[in-house]
Amino acid sequence: MGSYDDRDGSIWMDGDLTPWREAKVHILTHALHYGSSVFEGERAYGGRIFKSREHSQRLLDSGRMMDIPIPYTLSEIEAAKAETLAASGLSDAYVRAICWRGSGDDMGVASARNPVHMAVAVWAWGAYYGDAKMQGARLDISKWKRPSPETIPCFAKAAGLYMICTMAKHQAEARGCSDALMFDYRGYVAEATGANVFFVKDGKVHTPKPDCFLNGITRQTVIGMLQARGVEVVERHIQPDELDDMEQCWLTGTAAEVTPVGQIGEHTFEVGALTRSIAEEYEKLVRA
Template identity: 75%
Template structure:
């Protein structure tokens, strides 16, 4: 694949369709220096973005959490995404909507006088973890921890929150792993670098309580699928040593979809029937 700044096509920027290679921002954009940026990752299936409106609503909520007043409504964001998807000519695609503080009169920490900008780009993207989606991903355990809600707006999908994700995923990949698992600031199991996590024991599902990390839209979708099937779900704090007693494990996320996990550190899991059933049911749902 070509570099992401050197492709054919167009990107929606601030209400206009811009040639892909010309979709640029100034080096003194506030977001580049102070991480004043939020975004959404979405997937389109058969020409329709799954849970599109929920993503648009969360984009606005994330911007508000970072004190960035959004110049666009949910309906306007929806229209921008639809226009970008149509212009791409793709039916199955990844959709990235991003909002950031641009360059303006402010270049210190404060940026109230700088414009809030938005872009939507669309590109083809296959399985996030490659063949791990069938065989089970292998995860490292990160040395970093998800922070306390008292230190940062943990429920915003904000660029700055992904700094430790990049560091952790680089280290994981250097070890031959697909991803890394975070504990939270208290030592409980939290999430992977870009996906929520589920465990299975004795036919029941256990998943970390999202009180200091993003409650993913795919996570919420899978929780509802499980409950509709009458499967008991425990949303709770999970100690890392409990992983030795779990039989199955999977990750959820817009990019990850539903990906089975075969190993986390020294803990091993089977790619069992429930994992396969939920992965298949999710695939059916998004393409319905």
């Protein structure tokens, strides 16, 4: 589809639909220099954004945690997303809502006097990991770790928190992998760069306890699906040396949806029946 700054269509910016190529910010926008922005990634299926209100509420929560007071209500955010999706003409689409500190009287670390802006963009986006949804993704193991909650509001979906993810994914792709698994600051298994992780062992599903990283909306949805089936889900700290004993693995996220994993570093996993059936059930759920 070409560069993201050179497309047809419109982007919602502070209440107005702006021609895509004209949706710009000033070079001294605070978020560009200091990462002062929060965002949501969402998917629409059949013209309906899945878990839309939950995403809008998380955007507001992220803004509060990052001291970025978002000047829109949940209902106004919902209306902006609906307007932009309708204007796109797309039925199945990716929806990006973002709020940021703009340019204003402050251009140092502090930015309390700078206005907070919001934008919504919608575009077509297929499988995040390509054919890995069928074959199983291959993951590197990152040298970068998820930070302690004492260092930053780690439960916010904030732009600055993703720089270590970007570096980890660049390294993974250079090694021929789709993504990277990250450990947390204590050395426990945490998540991939933009997706949560699940493992299967002896009929039980194990997933890292989200005490220093985002408890994803897709993650919560899949846990509910598993529990409704009567599958035991164990949320706990997982040591890296336990990966050898895990039988199946998958990732969850708005972009990733439910993606099987075939390999993490030297550890291999079967793309088994539970993995495939959860992926299929999730696909049915989002289109219900």
